[in-house]
Amino acid sequence: MHYLTLDNFLKFLFLLMPLSFIIGPAVININIFLLFIIYLLIIFFKKKVNFSNLYKNKLFLFFCIFFSYIIFLSLISNDIFFSLKSSLSFIKFLFIFLAFKYLLSNKILSFKFTIIVFVSVIIFVVIDSLFQIIFGLNFFLIQPEFGQFSGVFGAEHILGSYFSRTIFLLAIFFTFFDIKNKKIYSINFLLLIGIIIGILFAGERTAVLNLFLFFSFTIIFQVYKINFISFIATILILFFGSVFILNNDYLYDRYVQTNLDQFNKFENLSIPLPDHYFLHYLTAYKIFKDHPIIGIGPNMFRKFCNKEAYFSQAVDFQEIPELTPHVVGVITPEEADLNAAISRLNTLDGCSTHPHHMHIQILAELGLIGYFFYILFLVYIIFNFFKNRPTTNIDKILLIGIFINFFPFLPSGNIFGSYFNFLVFLPILFYLNRK
Numbered sequence: 511m512h513y514l515t516l517d518n519f520l521k522f523l524f525l526l527m528p529l530s531f532i533i534g535p536a537v538i539n540i541n542i543f544l545l546f547i548i549y550l551l552i553i554f555f556k557k558k559v560n561f562s563n564l565y566k567n568k569l570f571l572f573f574c575i576f577f578s579y580i581i582f583l584s585l586i587s588n589d590i591f592f593s594l595k596s597s598l599s600f601i602k603f604l605f606i607f608l609a610f611k612y613l614l615s616n617k618i619l620s621f622k623f624t625i626i627v628f629v630s631v632i633i634f635v636v637i638d639s640l641f642q643i644i645f646g647l648n649f650f651l652i653q654p655e656f657g658q659f660s661g662v663f664g665a666e667h668i669l670g671s672y673f674s675r676t677i678f679l680l681a682i683f684f685t686f687f688d689i690k691n692k693k694i695y696s697i698n699f700l701l702l703i704g705i706i707i708g709i710l711f712a713g714e715r716t717a718v719l720n721l722f723l724f725f726s727f728t729i730i731f732q733v734y735k736i737n738f739i740s741f742i743a744t745i746l747i748l749f750f751g752s753v754f755i756l757n758n759d760y761l762y763d764r765y766v767q768t769n770l771d772q773f774n775k776f777e778n779l780s781i782p783l784p785d786h787y788f789l790h791y792l793t794a795y796k797i798f799k800d801h802p803i804i805g806i807g808p809n810m811f812r813k814f815c816n817k818e819a820y821f822s823q824a825v826d827f828q829e830i831p832e833l834t835p836h837v838v839g840v841i842t843p844e845e846a847d848l849n850a851a852i853s854r855l856n857t858l859d860g861c862s863t864h865p866h867h868m869h870i871q872i873l874a875e876l877g878l879i880g881y882f883f884y885i886l887f888l889v890y891i892i893f894n895f896f897k898n899r900p901t902t903n904i905d906k907i908l909l910i911g912i913f914i915n916f917f918p919f920l921p922s923g924n925i926f927g928s929y930f931n932f933l934v935f936l937p938i939l940f941y942l943n944r945k
Contacts, residue, residue, distance in 0.1 A: 516555065517618050520548045524609055524619065528631040532662045532672075535928035539602070546605040549612070569890070569942070573604055576883045580808050583876065587807030588814075596809035596926040603935050610943050621944065622686060629683040632676055636704040638662050639669055643711050659711040668929055670709045670717030675933040677705060677724055678911030681733070682940075685903050706747070710755070713764040716921050720914050727910040733903050787921055789822045789860030791867060794874040796820040805877035809926040815861035822860035864924035868916065868934075871925055888916060891941070904944060911937030 523545040530541040577600055584593035613619035639661035642648035652664050660669045680701065687694045709717045728734050755761040793815050797806055806814050814820055833849050865871045872881050895901060895909050915922075915934045923930030 516548055516552050517613075517616070520545065520552060520609060521613055521619050523548060524606075524613060525624065525627045527606075528628045531929075531932060532631065532635060538928065538932065539599075542602045542605060545609055546602070549605060549609045552612070570604075572883075572887070572890075577601060577604070579879065579883070580876065583804060583807045583880075587810055589807075589810065592813070593807040593810055599926075599928070600931075603931075603939075606935070607939060607942065610939060614943055621940075625679060625682050625686070625940075628676075628679050632673075632680060633701065635662055635669075635672065636701065636708055639708040639711070640704055643707065658713045659708075661708070666929065667712070667714070668923075670712030670714030671720075671923065671930070671933065673705045673709050673712070674714075674717040674720035674724070675911070675915060676936065677721065678907050678914075678937055679940075680705070681724075681728070681907045682904050685907070703747075706751070710751070710761060710765075713760075715765065718765070719920055720917075723914050723917060723920075724910060727913060728907070731906040731910060733906050733910070786858060786860075787866055789824065789858065790862055790865045791860075791870055792822045793820050793860035794865035794867075794870045796822070797874045798870075798877075801874070801877060803877045804879055805873070805875045808875055809864070809924070810875055811865055811871065812861070812863045820860075824855045824858040864927070866921045866923075868922040868925050869918050875926075884916075891938075905941075908937050908941040908944060912941060 523541060526541055527538065527545075530538040577597075580597040580600065581594070584590060584597040587593040610619075610624075614621060638648045638650075639659060642652065642654065642661055643659055647653055648661055650662065652660070652662070654660065655665060655667070658667050660667050663669055663672070684698050687698075706721070709721055755765055794811060797811070797814050797820050800819070833852055865874060869881070869884075872884055876883075891909070891912060895905060898905070915937065923933075925931055925934070
């Protein structure tokens, strides 16, 4: 049967990835493993892959050298098996890239159809998250956890990050249709509003800033022309969005009160805010100072942050006020709030699973050599972009997606974490296969 061929099975597994991602890390990893097996079977039985061309590919050689480097770092790290598990997983991106390249080059799959499938999953996540925001439950009966809406991701609070790092796919999807068509324009506008609402209710401030960056870059790169209608629509979205935030207790607490609390300093408070991020960064910086060339090994920050030489606490930077004795009827609400803030500072330190900043994590865990790989890759992407002028809007949108993921002035996820590194890889995958 034609639909049971290896090519079609590979196509099915590839198109299943966005759905596998929202189900969970284990499912996406199983999906990628099966994709790898099918790809190997195609190589063995059909012999369609030209390895001589592959070996001449500079990007392929670059990846192999980088992959060998992080494997080496894991092998000399303090916890070989733990670190090796993280570094070995990077090979999955090569399999995905090669599989997608094979599918496109043999016309088994088209770029446009792939985008449509990926965006269909995003649209489902948008509708599901709106359902949860309105009714308190999503389609899978998942409730918000700790008051934070996460939709299909449940305990993983990455809904905002997911939307802000996949919106580039939605922008590419829009370019496939006639924007002058009123029905298409209305659907696109509603989807955009749905994503903005989803990001706001997810309560992730970095995701809101990523969204702002995306729209700013689309203007800078002249992806969308600013006319009177779009200007008025932007002003109205900002106005009603601000009114909505100020009149919604949950959003006001997440985006206004939390920021006000963080910038209300105690006397002699010297920690730049957000204070917890500063302590993560400081701990990573101490680690980097001791291991500047090759770092401590992939995903090893959590193993080093508790060491005496690197451990950072809020109490190291200031004299924290004494707690007000809690006597019923005597302590005021203001004093009770102050006690809560003091208790938080007393337990605040810089230890975590990762430093919450991609660049700082690379420096601490992979050293200057690892950071050189990052810089070299980014230079290649930019050079490739300008080399292929005139560029299309799709090229620009993909480059913007890459820039947002590598933007150096915002917190980020764990580069060795399954969720975050997959989202970072997506615009790179499409950019390198855009032709």
